[in-house]
Amino acid sequence: MKAFTQLNGLACPIDRANIDTDAIIPKQFLKSIKRSGFGPYLFDEWRYQDHGEPGMDCTHRPLNADFVLNQPRYQGAQIMLARENFGCGSSREHAPWAIEDYGFRVIIAPSYADIFFNNCYKNGMLPIVASHEVVDKLFKACLATEGYRLNVDLPSQTVTLPCGETFTFDIHPTSKHNLLNGLDEIGLTLLHADKIKAFEAKHKVAQPWLFA
Amino acid sequence: MAGKTLYDKLWDSHVVHEDADGTCLIYIDRHLVHEVTSPQAFEGLRLAGRKPWRPDTLVANPDHNTPTKNWEKGIEDPISRLQVETLDSNIKETGALVYFPFKHANQGIIHVIGPENGTTLPGMTVVCGDSHTSTHGAFGALAHGIGTSEVEHVMATQTLIAKKSKRLLVLVNGQLGVGVTAKDVALAVIGKIGTAGGNGFAIEFAGEVISALSMEGRMTICNMAIEAGARAGIIAPDEKTAAYLKGRQYAPKAADWDKAVAYWNTLVTDADAVFDSIVELKGAEIAPQVTWGTSPEQVLPINGRVPDPAQEHDATKRTSIENALKYMGLTANTPIEDIKLDKIFIGSCTNSRIEDLRAAAVVAKGKKVASSIQLAMVVPGSGQVKRMAEAEGLDKIFIEAGFEWREPGCSMCLAMNADRLSPGERCASTSNRNFEGRQGQGGRTHLVSPAMAVAAAIAGHFVDVRSV
Numbered sequence: 130m131k132a133f134t135q136l137n138g139l140a141c142p143i144d145r146a147n148i149d150t151d152a153i154i155p156k157q158f159l160k161s162i163k164r165s166g167f168g169p170y171l172f173d174e175w176r177y178q179d180h181g182e183p184g185m186d187c188t189h190r191p192l193n194a195d196f197v198l199n200q201p202r203y204q205g206a207q208i209m210l211a212r213e214n215f216g217c218g219s220s221r222e223h224a225p226w227a228i229e230d231y232g233f234r235v236i237i238a239p240s241y242a243d244i245f246f247n248n249c250y251k252n253g254m255l256p257i258v259a260s261h262e263v264v265d266k267l268f269k270a271c272l273a274t275e276g277y278r279l280n281v282d283l284p285s286q287t288v289t290l291p292c293g294e295t296f297t298f299d300i301h302p303t304s305k306h307n308l309l310n311g312l313d314e315i316g317l318t319l320l321h322a323d324k325i326k327a328f329e330a331k332h333k334v335a336q337p338w339l340f341a
Numbered sequence: 342m343a344g345k346t347l348y349d350k351l352w353d354s355h356v357v358h359e360d361a362d363g364t365c366l367i368y369i370d371r372h373l374v375h376e377v378t379s380p381q382a383f384e385g386l387r388l389a390g391r392k393p394w395r396p397d398t399l400v401a402n403p404d405h406n407t408p409t410k411n412w413e414k415g416i417e418d419p420i421s422r423l424q425v426e427t428l429d430s431n432i433k434e435t436g437a438l439v440y441f442p443f444k445h446a447n448q449g450i451i452h453v454i455g456p457e458n459g460t461t462l463p464g465m466t467v468v469c470g471d472s473h474t475s476t477h478g479a480f481g482a483l484a485h486g487i488g489t490s491e492v493e494h495v496m497a498t499q500t501l502i503a504k505k506s507k508r509l510l511v512l513v514n515g516q517l518g519v520g521v522t523a524k525d526v527a528l529a530v531i532g533k534i535g536t537a538g539g540n541g542f543a544i545e546f547a548g549e550v551i552s553a554l555s556m557e558g559r560m561t562i563c564n565m566a567i568e569a570g571a572r573a574g575i576i577a578p579d580e581k582t583a584a585y586l587k588g589r590q591y592a593p594k595a596a597d598w599d600k601a602v603a604y605w606n607t608l609v610t611d612a613d614a615v616f617d618s619i620v621e622l623k624g625a626e627i628a629p630q631v632t633w634g635t636s637p638e639q640v641l642p643i644n645g646r647v648p649d650p651a652q653e654h655d656a657t658k659r660t661s662i663e664n665a666l667k668y669m670g671l672t673a674n675t676p677i678e679d680i681k682l683d684k685i686f687i688g689s690c691t692n693s694r695i696e697d698l699r700a701a702a703v704v705a706k707g708k709k710v711a712s713s714i715q716l717a718m719v720v721p722g723s724g725q726v727k728r729m730a731e732a733e734g735l736d737k738i739f740i741e742a743g744f745e746w747r748e749p750g751c752s753m754c755l756a757m758n759a760d761r762l763s764p765g766e767r768c769a770s771t772s773n774r775n776f777e778g779r780q781g782q783g784g785r786t787h788l789v790s791p792a793m794a795v796a797a798a799i800a801g802h803f804v805d806v807r808s809v
Contacts, residue, residue, distance in 0.1 A: 145664070146657050147536055147636050151776045156757045160406065160420040162380035162427050164489075174778045183420055212657065214537035217570065218774060219755075220472040221378065222488035243506075243540060243572050244472060244486055251490035301504065303364040314490075315391070318498045321358050321366060325394075325500055328357040328368055336464065338593035338601050339370050340397075 131253030132311030136234055137280045138207030142271045143172075143197060148211065149218035150245060154227040158183050167223055168230030172198060198231075202275045210267050211238035215256075216245025225252045235281050237288070239264050250304050253311065255283060257298045283309055344611025346508050347577050348543045351483035351608070355466050357500055366500040370465040371482075374401035374437070374492070375451045376428040377757070378470030382493035383431040392435070394499035399437035400460045403428050404450045405757045407443050409720050409747035416443065421758065435496075438591070441724075449723020449749040452476040452690035456560065457725055459589025463578035463605040468495055473690045473773065475566040479559035480586075481578035481608045483543075486567065507617040509542040509571065510610075513550035515624035520807040522700065523558030524692060524771065524790035526550060526622070527565035528630035532640040534620055539571030542618070545610060546576050550624040556585040557696035564691045565773055568637040577609045629806055631677050632775045632788040634665030639775075641677055643793070643805045649673035668777055669785050670765065678803050680787065684768040685710070685717035685798040686780070687744075689754035692771035692791050693722030695729050701791035702735040704799070704809060710743030711801030718745040718760070720752040744798070756781045769797040 566574025762784025
């Protein structure tokens, strides 16, 4: 997993509540057996005027000029501002893969769907939960100011606004540690292999039918 | 000390290791696998030189990409075919307890075949790279969807890194009216608490209405827990659970059976257990439900009218309503019963089991699909469901009424195969998500029960199935 420590990046506001993972990456792109290459299809149905299919070269597709990702001022954005319940619906990890492949490393929203939230960490992305007030303020400032950049610092758990103002965010200590160090979770879990085997032996005695 | 909820019992009995900050390693008993969310996990294992910890916990089957007709032609889309063939070769390499390849007599939707073969049991932890894994909670199992990285983690270690959820009790007491089904209860719950209402929670469903439901109905309710934001929905096992499982191929046998049932009987919430939150609904007040918007929480009783954004004071909600009306091509204040349909879809892991098809057939019997309906299709959840329905003559009822009778699969619930809506088409669907583009780009989905879908097919527009 890619490590994350600190990022000073351009923010992009996706102003809509309850964005589902079908919108983030439509189903036809889930036919890929790879983990990469989803970025060009991020928000495909909102981003382009035509119908996207896997493998399509997106460089000449007709863009929906109104969609925020297509506006020149947000090109190169690495921090996504989003609304509540971001990433609801399907568990597809293709959604964080697409967001990451596009270039985002941080999302700031009032709340996330549980599975999506977990999936972000597995891909070296930082989903920050901020209050509605803070998120509202960021949306307003971002819309009002071209080139609006935020500084995200994971060790100190802070986001610093261009005006110098700072807010802190919570993160689970294990998630923070793994993200800071870009750790391979499977490798870490296998350090507990003896414990897993001991549990398994006990479990097998109690419920032998689970081991038929 | 307060007693334990069912969720607490399931959780506590699977903790392998707990970190100081409460992060746990949870042992996984059953891992369901389909073709869409697994190839990258198998690839990850191979690249790291790792082997699955317990291949005998895998139950696998392609379902999302498989066609529902012309099986003799195979899978025509080469990208879909490659994904299904990749699952074939991955399972060939690792082994599995159960594998039903494409066209196998028992192939079907993974959340239908798990229970019907007795591979989902009370007291288990069940995961799958699919959010509708919550379905299996109907058996008193702790079951939820995971991402592909977690699929790889579970394969490699037989555990999942997880943090305990909060506990929400959804109580549905009283009795449902005639023509009101588990689907209507699920939609009514989502309408009440919202699609984010269950975020961070595991939901236990209980009450007289839940107890009275069949296992199929309970699966429908737990299936849609994720649409309320809760990864897991659970219902305590009872005599119906045991009766459903008894004799199924992978259910415990002989002495193990009695021992298992004795254990399953302990899987109930203690009388003095405490929930973090409780929501109550009265069964008698639930009418047949129809979604009008682009989120399952945008739902109304059949006698309702499409909402007017001008009446909404919350700016975010008002924008959501405006966006939904625009996408759905609906005008504020239109009676739900005036909404005309183009297509009808009966199927999906929510509503494709035998009981769903029976309920649909009761309404379809001797009737004809309206001429204005371009396509009405019934997609059974599995080969077993299909054969059972055919043995009961349900296929003939549907075909005579003008429905197409298809082969099993996920089909137009998410439209990864050829079954999909065209832009602007409006569909009454027994599936679980009415998101923009879910059933095809520009397609407009209204979620309903199987009986309501058939009633709409016959009338050409929504009608109250209680009056049919």
